[in-house]
Amino acid sequence: MREVAIVGVGCTGFKSVTPEISYKEMMFEAATRAYQDAGNINPRKDIDAFISVAEDYWEGFSIFDEFVPDQLGAVLRHLFTVSGDSIIGLATAYMLIKTGYFNTVALESHGKPSDILTLHDIVSFAMDPILNRPLGGHPFYVAGMEMNRFLCTTGNTRDQCAMIVAKNKGNALSNAFAAYGANVDVEDVLNSDMQFYPLKKIEISKPADGGIVIILASDKVATKLNENPVWIKGVGWASETPSLETRCWSKAIYARLAAEMAYKKAGIMTPSVEVDFAEVDDLFSYKELQHMEALKLCRSGEAGKLTEEGITQLDGYLPINPSGGMLGMGWPLEAAGLQRLQEVVLQLRGQAGNRQLSDVEIGVAQSWRGIPTATGAVAVLSNYKG
Amino acid sequence: MFGKKRVAVIGAGMTLFRRNLKETGKELAWEASNMALDQAGLELKDIESVVMGTAPDAFDGVHMKGEYLADGAGAWRKPYSRVFVGGGTGVFAIDAGWWHIASGQFDTCMVVAEEKMSSCYPHPAYAFTTIFDPIYSRPLGVTLIWIFALEMHRYMHVHGIKKEDIARVSVKNKRNALDHPCAQLGANITIEDVLNSEVMCWPVQRLDISPTSDGGAALILASEDVAKKITDNPVWIDGVGWCIDTTFWTNRDLYYPKYVQGAAQMAYKMAGIKNPPKEIDVAEVYDPFDYKELHHMEGLMLARKGQAPKLTAEGVTQRDGDLPINPSGGLLGVGNPIAAAGLMKCCEIFWQLRGEAGKRQVKGDPRTGLAQAWGDLMQYGSVVVMRS
Amino acid sequence: MSEKIKHFPGESLKGRDIREGRVPTIKHRPNVKYLWSAGVAMSRFLEGLKKGKIVGSSCKKCQRIMVPPRAFCEECFRPVDGYTNVKDTGTINTYSVSYVAGDASRIKEPILVAVIDLDGASKGMGILHLLGEIDDWKTIKFGMKVKAVWKLPEERTGTITDIKYFKPME
Numbered sequence: 001m002r003e004v005a006i007v008g009v010g011c012t013g014f015k016s017v018t019p020e021i022s023y024k025e026m027m028f029e030a031a032t033r034a035y036q037d038a039g040n041i042n043p044r045k046d047i048d049a050f051i052s053v054a055e056d057y058w059e060g061f062s063i064f065d066e067f068v069p070d071q072l073g074a075v076l077r078h079l080f081t082v083s084g085d086s087i088i089g090l091a092t093a094y095m096l097i098k099t100g101y102f103n104t105v106a107l108e109s110h111g112k113p114s115d116i117l118t119l120h121d122i123v124s125f126a127m128d129p130i131l132n133r134p135l136g137g138h139p140f141y142v143a144g145m146e147m148n149r150f151l152c153t154t155g156n157t158r159d160q161c162a163m164i165v166a167k168n169k170g171n172a173l174s175n176a177f178a179a180y181g182a183n184v185d186v187e188d189v190l191n192s193d194m195q196f197y198p199l200k201k202i203e204i205s206k207p208a209d210g211g212i213v214i215i216l217a218s219d220k221v222a223t224k225l226n227e228n229p230v231w232i233k234g235v236g237w238a239s240e241t242p243s244l245e246t247r248c249w250s251k252a253i254y255a256r257l258a259a260e261m262a263y264k265k266a267g268i269m270t271p272s273v274e275v276d277f278a279e280v281d282d283l284f285s286y287k288e289l290q291h292m293e294a295l296k297l298c299r300s301g302e303a304g305k306l307t308e309e310g311i312t313q314l315d316g317y318l319p320i321n322p323s324g325g326m327l328g329m330g331w332p333l334e335a336a337g338l339q340r341l342q343e344v345v346l347q348l349r350g351q352a353g354n355r356q357l358s359d360v361e362i363g364v365a366q367s368w369r370g371i372p373t374a375t376g377a378v379a380v381l382s383n384y385k386g
Numbered sequence: 387m388f389g390k391k392r393v394a395v396i397g398a399g400m401t402l403f404r405r406n407l408k409e410t411g412k413e414l415a416w417e418a419s420n421m422a423l424d425q426a427g428l429e430l431k432d433i434e435s436v437v438m439g440t441a442p443d444a445f446d447g448v449h450m451k452g453e454y455l456a457d458g459a460g461a462w463r464k465p466y467s468r469v470f471v472g473g474g475t476g477v478f479a480i481d482a483g484w485w486h487i488a489s490g491q492f493d494t495c496m497v498v499a500e501e502k503m504s505s506c507y508p509h510p511a512y513a514f515t516t517i518f519d520p521i522y523s524r525p526l527g528v529t530l531i532w533i534f535a536l537e538m539h540r541y542m543h544v545h546g547i548k549k550e551d552i553a554r555v556s557v558k559n560k561r562n563a564l565d566h567p568c569a570q571l572g573a574n575i576t577i578e579d580v581l582n583s584e585v586m587c588w589p590v591q592r593l594d595i596s597p598t599s600d601g602g603a604a605l606i607l608a609s610e611d612v613a614k615k616i617t618d619n620p621v622w623i624d625g626v627g628w629c630i631d632t633t634f635w636t637n638r639d640l641y642y643p644k645y646v647q648g649a650a651q652m653a654y655k656m657a658g659i660k661n662p663p664k665e666i667d668v669a670e671v672y673d674p675f676d677y678k679e680l681h682h683m684e685g686l687m688l689a690r691k692g693q694a695p696k697l698t699a700e701g702v703t704q705r706d707g708d709l710p711i712n713p714s715g716g717l718l719g720v721g722n723p724i725a726a727a728g729l730m731k732c733c734e735i736f737w738q739l740r741g742e743a744g745k746r747q748v749k750g751d752p753r754t755g756l757a758q759a760w761g762d763l764m765q766y767g768s769v770v771v772m773r774s
Numbered sequence: 775m776s777e778k779i780k781h782f783p784g785e786s787l788k789g790r791d792i793r794e795g796r797v798p799t800i801k802h803r804p805n806v807k808y809l810w811s812a813g814v815a816m817s818r819f820l821e822g823l824k825k826g827k828i829v830g831s832s833c834k835k836c837q838r839i840m841v842p843p844r845a846f847c848e849e850c851f852r853p854v855d856g857y858t859n860v861k862d863t864g865t866i867n868t869y870s871v872s873y874v875a876g877d878a879s880r881i882k883e884p885i886l887v888a889v890i891d892l893d894g895a896s897k898g899m900g901i902l903h904l905l906g907e908i909d910d911w912k913t914i915k916f917g918m919k920v921k922a923v924w925k926l927p928e929e930r931t932g933t934i935t936d937i938k939y940f941k942p943m944e
Contacts, residue, residue: 022813028846035851044851056470057449060808062442062517063472066762067633070848075632076648080478083452083470092467092482098489100390101656112811121805126449130800239456239466257463373453375466402784406792409784417783425779447802504792507801511878520808521816522842523902525935527876532887533902535870540889543868543916568782588871588884588911601784632848636889636900637840640868742778 003385004097005222005229006214008038009342013210014179014330017114023059026211027110028071034106034213035073039225041104041215043073048102050079053089053109057122058333060115072108072213086212087337087367087377091235093216103218104225110211111332119207127372132244140204140284142371144196146249147286151198153250154293158198160304161285162189165203167313168282168321172328174354177342179208179330189285203285208330212338214345219385230348233362233380234268236261240374247374252287255294255366258378263296266380268362271296277318277347277357278364279340281376282325291366292320295378314355322347322355337367341379348383393487394613394620395480395772397426397606398733403570403721407600411446411502412458414602418726419460419498422604427616433606434492436461438468439479439499441724444513445506459498459604471628471768472517472761473674475499476603476728478768480757481626483607493609500602501723510598517763519633531595535587537640537764538677542589544641545692547680549589553580554698555676556593559712562705563719565745568730570599570721580676596674596716601723603730621739625657625771635763646685646760649767654687657771659754662687663709666771667752668738670731672760673716679703682758683711685767710748713738728759732770739774815845818857820932826924830860830895838896860894862922863943867891867900871911886911890920890940906939919943 010033012026021029035041043050052068061067065081072079082089086109093105113119123139151158163186172181184202192202215225222229238257241247259271268274278297282288289303297318298306306312312320323329323343332339344363346352361382368376399421401407401414409417415438423429438459443451452468459466469475469482476499483497503510514530541547554577563572575593583592613620629648631638638644650662659665669688673679680694688709689697697703703711714720714734717727735755737743758769791797812820815831819842822829831843831854838847841860846853869888875881886905891898906923908914920940930936 019811020814022811022816022845025813025815025845032851042851044849055450056443057806060516060520060806060810062444062513062515063470063762065471065630066517066765067519069630069765070633070844071846073848073851074630075848076629076644078628078648078652079630080628081470083450083468088467091465092485095485095489095491098491099485101488115808115810117807117809118805122449125447125804125806126453128454129448129802133802134800237465237467238463239453239461241462242453242456253463258465261465369450369453373450375453375456400782402782402786404784404786406787406789407784408787408797414784421779421783447804449804509878511876515876520810521812521820522934525933526887526902526904527885528887528902529872529874529876531874532870532872535872536868536887536889536902539870540868567779568784584873585871586874590870634840634842634844634848636867636902637898639898640889 002098002100003219004094004232005217005219006345007217007222007226007229008034008215009345010034010037010213011177011342014177014208014332016179016208018209023110023112024071026112027108030211030213031072031108034215038215041225043106047104047106049096050074050077050106051089051093052081053084053086053334054081055083055334057125058111072106085337085367085369085375085377086334087341087365087379088237090341090379091237091377094232094235097216097218103221105216107214107216109335109338111335112209113207113333114209123371139371140196142244143284144199147199147284149249150286150290154301156289156301156304159186160289160307161203162186163307164282164285164288165189165327168325168327171314171322171355172324175324175329178324178328180206181324181328199284205283205326205331208332210332210335212335212342214338228349230345231382231385233382234262234265235379237377242373244372252290252294254374254376255291258376259295262378262380268380272298274362275364276360276362277322278320279323279343280320280366281336281368282321282327283331283370285327288320288325295364295366314357319357322357337377340365340367344381348381391488391490392610393484393623394608394610395605395623395736396608396613396617396620397422398736399425400568400603400730400733401601402568403599403601403723405597405599406504411455411500414502414600415455415458415498415500418602418604419496422606426606428606430460433460433494433496435486435495436464436466437479437482437486437495437497439475439725439729440468441472441475441501442513444516445501445503445510447505455500460496471766473724474759474761474766474768475725477732477757477759477770478628479725479729480605480732480770481628481768484623484626487607487609493612495607496604497607498604499725499729501726502600503598503723504600531587531590533764534675535590538675539589540640541677541681547695549581550577551695551699552677552680553577555673555679556580556718558704559673559716559718562713563715566715566720569715569719571597572715572719590675594676596718596722599721599723601721601726603726603733605729605732619740621736622773623770624773625653627653627769629767630762631765633763635765640764642691643681643685643767645765646682646767649769650686653769653771659771666754666756668710668713668748668755670714670734670757671711672758673712673718674722676718678760679711682760686758706749713746713748731757735772739772815843819843823936824930824932827859828862828892829857831857841892841895841899841901860892864890864892864920866916866918866920869905869914903937904939907941
C-alpha cells in the first residue's frame with residue numbers, strides 16, 4: 001500500500017493586517033518557503049498536481065481559481081480549487097497520491113480577511129436565504145446558541161471555556177506565526193464584553209492574514225525530498241446537515257464522523273491513549289472542548305475538567321493547541337485547517353522551538369468550516385512510517 | 387493498469403434545463419441525484435462519498451454554496467467536498483469522483499452538479515462582472531462576452547476562418563438538441579439565421595451563444611468490484627486530465643487553447659490513447675459559444691490547428707459522421723447551467739457508450755468517448771475519457 | 775438509459791411568472807465590500823499610471839519584460855529582477871465591438887475593446903483596454919498601431935482608466 005507524507009511546509013503570517021502585499025504575493029512567499037523546505041523542489045516540473053483551497057466570497061472574486069496558478073508555479077500545469085476546508089484539501093491531495101498516478105502534490109490555502117470590509121455580512125450570506133437570512137442579526141448568534149446547548153448538555157462550565165482562552169493566548173506567546181498571543185487569565189476573560197450570550201468577546205478568534213503551502217509526496221519519493229517526512233496515517237471528513245433547524249446542537253457530529261474515519265484508517269482504537277497531542281478548531285473558546293470530545297480524546301463532559309487540571313497545557317499529558325490555536329494565532333478563514341496541520345508537522349519534526357513537546361509520535365489536526373456550516377475534517381499524522 | 391484501481395460509471399440522471407426552473411438549487415441537486423441512484427439501482431445508504439460541482443456562489447446568492455447544497459446532494463453525514471474550476475467544473479467533478487475511488491478510499495461516489503443561474507437578479511451576467519481582476523480589468527467595465535469575442539476574433543484572424551464556418555456548429559448542435567428530452571433550445575435553424583442574428587459583441591452574435599439556464603445532473607461511480615456486482619455493462623473512466631494557464635490572459639496568444647491540450651495529454655496518457663481522432667468514437671466538447679467547439683477540438687487534438695471548421699463543413703462531426711461531436715446538442719442546444727452542463731456531457735457519453743441514447747445514438751458501436759469542459763479566464767481545461 | 779427514462783424532473787417558469795409575483799420569491803442584496811491591497815507590483819503599476827507611465831517588470835532568467843507587472847515571474851518561479859517603463863504605444867492583437875453591458879442590457883453606441891501588445895514589452899505581452907477616436911469600427915485592423923490617450927495629470931487617480939483609451943496612430 002502506497003503511503004503519503006508531508007515533506008514541506010511554508011508559511012507567511014499571521015498578522016492582523018498586511019497592507020504591504022497582495023494575496024498573490026503572500027501566496028508566492030508561502031509557496032517559495034514550502035518548495036525550499038521540500039528539498040528545494042522546482043514547482044515548474046517536479047510537482048504533479050496543485051490544489052488551492054478557497055471560497056469566492058472570502059476573496060471577492062466570482063471564480064477565484066483564475067487567480068491562483070502564477071504564484072504557485074502552476075502555469076500550464078495540473079491545478080484545481082477545492083471550495084472547502086483546507087484539511088479537506090489535504091484529504092484530496094492524499095487521495096490523488098493514493099491513486100498511484102501522482103507522486104508530489106502542492107496544497108495551498110490562505111486568508112486575507114483584512115481585504116474584506118464586511119466580513120460578518122459575508123458570513124450571513126452563507127445562511128439559508130429563505131429561513132434564516134431574513135431574521136437578520138450578527139451570524140455569530142449561532143455560536144452563542146450552540147455554546148449554551150453544549151454547556152447545558154455536557155456539564156462543561158462557562159469558566160472552563162474561559163480557561164481555553166488563557167491557555168491558547170499564552171501558548172501563542174512563544175509562536176512567531178501567532179498574531180494574538182497575550183497573557184490573560186480567567187478573570188480577564190470573564191470581564192470581557194458579553195457578545196452572544198454566553199460567549200464573550202475575547203472568546204471569539206480574531207481574523208488574521210496569512211497563507212500556508214504544504215507539499216505532499218508518496219513514499220516512493222518522500223525521503224529523497226525531506227529526511228524527516230511526517231506521515232499521514234489517516235484522514236477523514238464529513239458534513240452534518242446545513243440546516244440550523246435540524247442539526248445536533250450539543251455535539252460536533254461532523255468532527256466525530258471525520259475522526260472515526262481517520263482513526264479507522266490510522267488503526268487507532270483508543271484515541272485518548274494513543275494520540276499524543278492535538279490541534280483542534282477553537283474559532284470560539286467552547287469549540288475546543290466540544291471538538292476534544294468529538295475526537296474521543298476524552299469522554300463527553302470531561303474536556304473542561306481536563307483543561308482545568310492543566311492536562312491540555314504544553315506540559316500536560318494531552319497538550320491541545322500548543323500553537324495557541326486560532327484564539328492565539330488568528331482566524332485565517334479557510335486556511336485555519338492548514339494552520340492546525342502546520343503545528344502538528346512542526347511538533348512531529350521537533351521544530352516547534354520554545355513550545356516543543358517531548359516524545360511526540362502521533363498528532364491530530366482537526367478543522368471546522370465555521371458558521372453556519374457543520375462540516376469538518378481530521379488528519380492523523382505521525383513521524384513514524386510504521 | 388496493474389495495481390491501479392479501475393473506476394466505473396453505473397448511473398446517470400439529470401433534470402430539465404430551462405431559463406427559470408421553479409426548483410431551488412437544493413431541489414435540483416436532489417432530483418438529479420435521485421434519478422442517478424434510481425438508474426443505478428442503488429439507495430443513498432449505498433453511497434460512501436459525495437462530490438459537488440457547482441460554479442460561482444454569486445448565481446445562487448449563497449456564500450459557501452457547497453455547504454448550502456449538501457443535503458440536496460445526499461451528503462448528510464457523509465464525506466463531501468466541492469471542486470470549483472469555473473466553467474470547467476462539470477467535467478472536473480467526474481475527475482474528482484474518479485480519485486475518490488481510484489485511491490481505494492471509497493467503493494462508491496455520487497457526483498452531483500447544480501446550477502441555479504436565474505437566482506442572480508436581474509440577470510445572471512452580473513455574477514460574471516466579478517470574475518475579473520479588480521485592478522487592471524474591472525474598472526474598464528469588462529464583460530464575459532468581450533473576452534470571448536476577443537478570443538473568437540483572434541482565432542478567426544490567425545486561421546482565416548469565416549463566420550459561416552463557425553455558424554455551422556450552432557446549426558448542428560441546436561438540431562441535435564431537438565432529440566434531447568431536457569433541451570432548452572433545440573431548433574432547426576440555418577447558417578443565415580446565425581449570421582443575421584443580433585450582434586452582441588462582434589464577432590459574437592446572438593445565435594453563437596448558449597443560454598443561461600437552471601439545471602442539475604448527477605452520476606454514480608463505483609469501484610470495479612462493486613460495479614461488476616450491480617451491472618453487466620459499466621462504463622469505465624480510463625483517463626482524467628486537467629490543466630490551467632496563466633491568469634494574465636492578455637499575455638497569451640488566444641488562437642490556441644494550450645490548457646485544453648495539457649488536460650487532454652494528461653487524460654490520453656492515462657488512457658493509453660496515441661491517436662485521438664482514430665481512437666475516440668464520440669466526444670462531448672465544451673460549446674458555450676459555437677467557435678469554442680472548433681477551438682476545443684483542436685486543443686483536444688481531434689483536429690489539426692485551424693482544421694476543425696473544415697471537418698465540420700464536411701459533416702464529420704454530425705451524429706452520423708466519423709467523429710460525432712456533441713450528439714446531445716451541447717450547451718448551445720441543451721442549455722448551459724454551467725457545472726450541470728459539463729456533467730450533462732459526461733451523462734451523454736455514458737448513455738452513448740451504453741447504446742442507450744435513443745434518437746441521439748451515434749452510428750456504429752462507440753467504445754471510447756470523451757467529455758471536455760473549459761473555464762476560468764479562458765484558461766482551464768478538464769477532460770475525461772470513458773470506455774465501454 | 776436516457777431512452778428508458780420517461781420523465782425528467784423540473785418545472786419551467788416564465789420570466790413574467792417571477793416579475794409579476796406569480797411565484798413566491800425572496801429578494802436579498804448582499805453587503806459585500808472589499809478593499810484589496812494592491813501589493814508590491816501593482817502599486818508600482820498604479821503609481822506609474824498616475825505619472826503617465828506604463829510600468830512593466832523584468833525577469834533576467836527568461837529575458838521577458840512583462841506587463842501588467844508582477845512581483846514574481848510565473849515561468850521561472852522566482853522574484854522579478856526589476857521594474858521598467860514600457861511605451862504607451864502598441865499594436866492591436868485582437869479586438870471586439872460590444873453592444874452589451876455588464877448586466878446583459880443593450881447599448882446603442884458600441885464599446886470598442888482590444889488586447890494591445892505594448893511596445894517595449896516582450897512579444898505578445900498585451901493589456902486589455904478600450905479603443906477611441908474611431909468613427910467607423912470597420913476601419914479597425916489586426917496589427918494596427920495605436921497610442922494611449924491619457925487623462926490630464928490632475929484628473930489621474932492611479933487606476934487603469936487614467937488611460938482614457940488607445941487611438942489609431944495614423
